[in-house]
Amino acid sequence: MEPDGQDHDVGGGIRLNQVGRIMQTRIVSLFRNVLHKRRVEQALDEELESSVELLTEEKMADGCSQSEARRQALIELGGVEQVKEEVRAVRVGRLLEDLARDLRFAFRTLANSPGFTAVAVLSLALGIGVNALVFSVVNAFLFRPLPVDRPDQLVFLENKTYGSSQSFPNYKDLRHRNRTLAGLVAYRMSPTELETSTGANRIWGYLATGNYFDLLGVNPALGRFFHEGDDLHPGASPYAVLSYDAWQSRFAADPEIAGKTIRINRLPYTVLGVAPRGFHGTELYYWPEVWVPMMMQPQIEVGNPWFDDRGAWNISVIGRLKPDVSPAQAEADLNTIAAELAREYPVENSGLAFRLAKPGLMGNTIGSPAKAFTLGVLLLAALVLLAACANLASLLTARTTGRQRELAIRLAIGAGRGRLIRQMLTEALMLSIAGGAMGFVLAWSLSGALSSWHAPLDFPVQLNVDPDWRVLCFACATSILAGILFASIPAWRCEN
Amino acid sequence: MGKTKTDLLRGTLDLLILKALSLEPLHGVGVSRRVAQITQGAFQVSFGSLFPSLHRMEEKGWVEAEWRASENNRRAKYYRLTSSGRAQLKVEEQEWSQMVKIMTSAVESA
Numbered sequence: 001m002e003p004d005g006q007d008h009d010v011g012g013g014i015r016l017n018q019v020g021r022i023m024q025t026r027i028v029s030l031f032r033n034v035l036h037k038r039r040v041e042q043a044l045d046e047e048l049e050s051s052v053e054l055l056t057e058e059k060m061a062d063g064c065s066q067s068e069a070r071r072q073a074l075i076e077l078g079g080v081e082q083v084k085e086e087v088r089a090v091r092v093g094r095l096l097e098d099l100a101r102d103l104r105f106a107f108r109t110l111a112n113s114p115g116f117t118a119v120a121v122l123s124l125a126l127g128i129g130v131n132a133l134v135f136s137v138v139n140a141f142l143f144r145p146l147p148v149d150r151p152d153q154l155v156f157l158e159n160k161t162y163g164s165s166q167s168f169p170n171y172k173d174l175r176h177r178n179r180t181l182a183g184l185v186a187y188r189m190s191p192t193e194l195e196t197s198t199g200a201n202r203i204w205g206y207l208a209t210g211n212y213f214d215l216l217g218v219n220p221a222l223g224r225f226f227h228e229g230d231d232l233h234p235g236a237s238p239y240a241v242l243s244y245d246a247w248q249s250r251f252a253a254d255p256e257i258a259g260k261t262i263r264i265n266r267l268p269y270t271v272l273g274v275a276p277r278g279f280h281g282t283e284l285y286y287w288p289e290v291w292v293p294m295m296m297q298p299q300i301e302v303g304n305p306w307f308d309d310r311g312a313w314n315i316s317v318i319g320r321l322k323p324d325v326s327p328a329q330a331e332a333d334l335n336t337i338a339a340e341l342a343r344e345y346p347v348e349n350s351g352l353a354f355r356l357a358k359p360g361l362m363g364n365t366i367g368s369p370a371k372a373f374t375l376g377v378l379l380l381a382a383l384v385l386l387a388a389c390a391n392l393a394s395l396l397t398a399r400t401t402g403r404q405r406e407l408a409i410r411l412a413i414g415a416g417r418g419r420l421i422r423q424m425l426t427e428a429l430m431l432s433i434a435g436g437a438m439g440f441v442l443a444w445s446l447s448g449a450l451s452s453w454h455a456p457l458d459f460p461v462q463l464n465v466d467p468d469w470r471v472l473c474f475a476c477a478t479s480i481l482a483g484i485l486f487a488s489i490p491a492w493r494c495e496n
Numbered sequence: 497m498g499k500t501k502t503d504l505l506r507g508t509l510d511l512l513i514l515k516a517l518s519l520e521p522l523h524g525v526g527v528s529r530r531v532a533q534i535t536q537g538a539f540q541v542s543f544g545s546l547f548p549s550l551h552r553m554e555e556k557g558w559v560e561a562e563w564r565a566s567e568n569n570r571r572a573k574y575y576r577l578t579s580s581g582r583a584q585l586k587v588e589e590q591e592w593s594q595m596v597k598i599m600t601s602a603v604e605s606a
Contacts, residue, residue, distance in 0.1 A: 025557030047524065047573045050566075051543070054525045057568055078544045090548040092555050 026092050033093045044087060048080050102426040109427060116399065117431065120392050124435025124482060127385035129442035132467065132475040134381045136447045138374045139474075140284065140465045146360055147279050149217025150320075153182075154282070155327055156359040157317040157334070161351060164362040165313035168306060170341060170349070174317070177337045180330040181319040183215040188315050189286060190300055195263040196250050203246070204460050205290035206281055207297050213241075215320055216282070222247070223258030223273025230272075231293040234307065239293055240269040244277040246289035264292070267299055282318055284360045287460040311348040318359050327356045389482050393489040396428065400490040421491045428487030429480065436479025443467060443475070509549055511592060512539065514577065514585040517559060521576040523566060524550060550575055558584050 033040055052073050059069035077083060088094065110117045145151040157174075159166055166174075171186045178184070187208040194203045206212075210231025218225070221244055230237050240262060242251070251257055261268045269292070280287045298305040306312035321330055331354060338352040357363035361370055400407070407420060447465045454462060516522065516530035527550070528541050553559045558581035566572040577585070 026555055029555035043573075046571075048547075050570060050572045051524050053570055054523065054566060054568075054572060057570075058525075076543070078542055083544050083547050086544045086548045087551050090552045 030092045030096075033091050034096065040091075044084055048077070048083060052077060052080070099426075102423055103430070105423065106427040106430050110430065113399075116395065120395065120431045121435045121438065123388045123391065124432055124479070125438035125442060127388035128432075128436045128439030128475060128478050128482065129446075130439075131378070131381045131385055131478050132440055132443035132471055133446050133450075134374070134378045135474045136443060136465045136467045136471045137450075137463070138378055139468070139470050140463055141361065141370055141374055143470055144284075144464075144468065146282060146284075147218075147276075148282070151359075153321045153323075154216075154359050155181075155319050155321060155330060155356040156282075156363045157184075157319065158355040158357050158363040159313070160353040160355060162313040164316055166315055166317045167310050167313050167348065168315055169308060169310040170352075171315060171317055173341060174334065174337055177340070178319075178330075178333055180322055180325045180333040182322045183211055184317055184319045185209050185212045185215050186294060186315040186317050187212060187281070188294075188297075189283075189288065190292075192264050192290070192292075192300055193266070194250070194290065195266070201250070203289045204286075205288045205292060207294050207300060208291050209294045210237075212291070215318075218276060218279055220273040221276045222255070223271070225275075226272055226291075226293050231295045234295050234298055234305070237293040237295050238267065238269045238299075239272050239296075240264060241272055241291040242274050243280060243287070243289050243291075244275055245287065247274045250289070264290070265300060265302065269296075282359050283362065285366075285461050285463050287462050289460070310345055316362065331356045385478070385482060386485075389486040392431075393486040396424075396486060397490040397493060400424070400493065424491050425484065425487045429483040432479045432483030432486070436475050436482075439479075440467070440472065440475040443471070508592075509541065509545060510553065511585070511588045512541070513546070513549055513553070514558065514581060514588065517575055517577045518582070518585060521562070521574040523572040523574050525572075527575065553581065557581075 052070070055073035055076055056066070056069045059072050060066060062069075064072065074080070146154070148154070156164075157166060158164060166186070168186065171184065175184050185208065187206050189204060190207050191202060191204050194201050210226055210228040213220075213225035214227060220241070225241055226237065226239050230239055242257070247253060247257060254260070257271050258273050260271050262271055263269070275291070281291075292300055297307065306314050319330070321327065334354045334356075338349070338354055342349045342352045355363075410420060411417070444467055447467055451462070451464050451466050454460075512531045512535070513527055516527050516534065519530075522530060524543065524547060528543065528546055531539055531541050550559065554561055554575070557578060559575045560578050562574050562576065563571055564574055
């Protein structure tokens, strides 16, 4: 079907150019048609009138009388009003004009029954608000990426026997033997005691290997982070990185904090820097206050060193895939190593096997139940909205029955059924979008409270559920869907 | 022939109008007459399709309109091909001859 390649390309080039220019002139036409409607209509009148005259003259030249000529001219033209209507139908902005008319009419109709409108908007606001709120929790669990560099490359190592935990000697072997990961970090949530001007405080932090910040690709808000070389020998790296919140609340946002000494578990540590605002490691729900190099474990967790114990399943491991390596390839690579390790250390590692999961919720250990639970609640919320829609549909149907007369008149003066259904849909969408907007505001204010809520536990649990663009899209889609849903029943009855 | 006179494919109609305007600017009635002339009377374009087409082309920038005196000294709206209209005419001519080639070979292959 295609002409030879070169010819086609030339045509394509012209096309592209053309499309740009057409878009331009069409936008100009749109403004002209919408803003100078009177002038456009008048020009059309004049053009058709002059055409009738031209045709009349033609007929008179053929020997008709003037009145006969004009009659024939009008017949040939096919009716001035009909031609006008045909021209109007192809103008740019025709749909916009119809839409504006529908919206005006819908607005007046709804304003005439404020009681119905208020009930409809409020019940939709509640229904959509609940859905948006639950979705913002689902969003926080499932869709919001971790605040690190290229989060989609990160994988969390699950151990088929011990869930989210690995042993440190195994971690070191994985680091050296794998061929599919750009790097692996090990970390552990750890409680410690921090001394500040107000006395000793129990705080939660992370023990993390030296490559932690570099592999995640995070930049400090202040000072520097620790690196690979800062984490070589047990007990030799008394460094600390503070979280942004800890720096703000426990050290009064001291701009000179980097280089100062703080006391953790009664030992002096040098503060290297402060993590950026919003960065709280790789667990969505955990907000640590301090990061300490892994080699300080014997000082942080006094009396329980496990660096060399292959049977101590105490650390979590996250890897970054090399570019162009799929998680499945990496998993296969790691399991080859797991088989080697099982052979070499049968006592600790028999049956060792890995599975890769999305980081954020300790792999599937917390991830799976959390996802199942929130999706379940979302389903419940959807049912609430469905019930609201069903109520509104019956209200709307009752109204439609009351509007039989109006609808019959519109049909009689030539409105198509399609046009009537479009009108009803416009009214429904107007209601549901107003309800959706209110619902989104409702969800927004409630989720703010939820985000800043601290569980009364000795553990820094917090989940940031602030709505983002995903929640906004969800609320919009839900509103439109709800509108279509509760308009469809009266529309369907009208059709029959 | 009733069918071909009224149910012209929109693309064919556009091509004929562009072609009619390629020689000189014409008003609506003039376009209709010119189309009839270059098709030896085979196509009688109805004004109900002609004017929408002309207006659509004007909005796309393929033609420009201008009011001036007709041959009988009446004011009439004349349509003139723009450079992008000429480019479009070239494209549509190419597509048309391609189509004719394909259809001919398809019909004759049986």
